[in-house]
Amino acid sequence: MIRAAGAVVWRGEEADPEIVLVHRPAYDDWSLPKGKLRNGEHVIAAALREVREETGLGVVLGRALPPVHYLKDGRLKRVDYWLARDPGDGPDPGEEGGEGIGTGIDEEVDEVVWLPIEEAVRRLTYQWDRHLLRAVGAAPLTTTPLIFLRHALAGSRQEWKGDDDHRPLDERGRTQAEILATVLGAYRPERLVSSHSRRCTQTIGPYAERRGLEVRREKALSESGYAPREAERLVRESLAAAEAAVLCSHGKVLPALLGMAGEALHRARSADLALAKGGFAVLNHAAGRVVTLERYVT
Structure with missing residues (x-):
């Protein structure tokens, strides 16, 4: 094709x-x-x-x-x-x-x-x-994107000897992060919120550096410190923001975050949306409603 x-x-x-x-x-x-x-x-x-x-x-x-x-x-x-x-x-x-x-x-x-x-x-x-x-x-021409980003490739969890929150991206993951620096720029998000885990902050880091933005690190979005109530607050804050936003997290956490967003936008909680490492979902919303939910790989 x-x-x-x-x-x-x-x-x-x-x-x-x-x-x-x-x-x-x-x-x-x-x-x-x-x-x-x-x-x-x-x-x-x-x-x-x-x-x-x-x-x-x-x-x-x-x-x-x-x-x-x-x-x-x-x-x-x-x-x-x-x-x-x-x-x-x-x-x-x-x-x-x-x-x-x-x-x-x-x-x-x-x-x-x-x-x-x-x-x-x-x-x-x-x-x-x-x-x-x-x-x-x-559908509306004007929508606001909330991007749910899964961290890029970070090697084997079993082979990493230290604290898993400190596990870095591998070579392929760093390449994915550089691609994401361009791809995320298509939406020009200004609000960047990430799990405090190193593999997440490294995934969104190249885009933040390119745009001169700060990454807000939140343990509540991590695997080790996931806190549903705090995570829901962060999702709702991002939905309420006037600008595009990114939430960078983990494969085990992202389906719950997407479910929270769906409920906040008056849409029933959908089935889990699995994302490949380095993949992302773009939830376009307008007037308090979901317009589209798109999934992409990197």
Whole structure:
């Protein structure tokens, strides 16, 4: 399967958004910004890179959209899309309030435009893009992510001779942490709360360093000191915060934290959501309700 990633990038008022489209002269088509994954590249990192290359925008991801599948030269192609917001801190391809004709920084793109959603639907060349854009309004455009992150790989518990809270990431785990520094940046979380265990703080550390943020260490989120009432308070605090947040913890603790979040957002406690080491779940919420719950691996 050919893997690709992109985004439906919007700006303006949620009730009347504008959507960014790109024109590719080689195909003479209008499409949503997207492109193929590089070898070993995380799908979220690919979405960020392709949007920046084709539009010049550094976007913040929202909820995931249904993936698109179609045949490309006889092979099945899957494109993963996210809603994305232009925060206004990157090069803008157009003028505020207008159609905004400009160019991206990718040589494959010669025009970038902002269009009202209905006009964008009419301009798009491919039916699958039009279907995707029509489905965007089925849920809120603006959501707040709470990210539940499991620590990266940290070697064997049985082979570690010291206090397990001090067990560090292994080489593969450190690589995962560096990947996460980019992937977590897609959501730009400002609130970082972690188990005090070394393998957790090392997992979230590269992202915190890159953004110049402090990591709040909480024993209540650890395996050795898990405290349900305190953990629930931390979950509720994170949900109440206006900004995106990360809770970094352990495989044995995270299902309970996810259950707490579901109950706080008026959703029945769901079955345990297992996460691989270095994996994470993104709970997008709005107006006190769960909008999507997405799971990713690193």
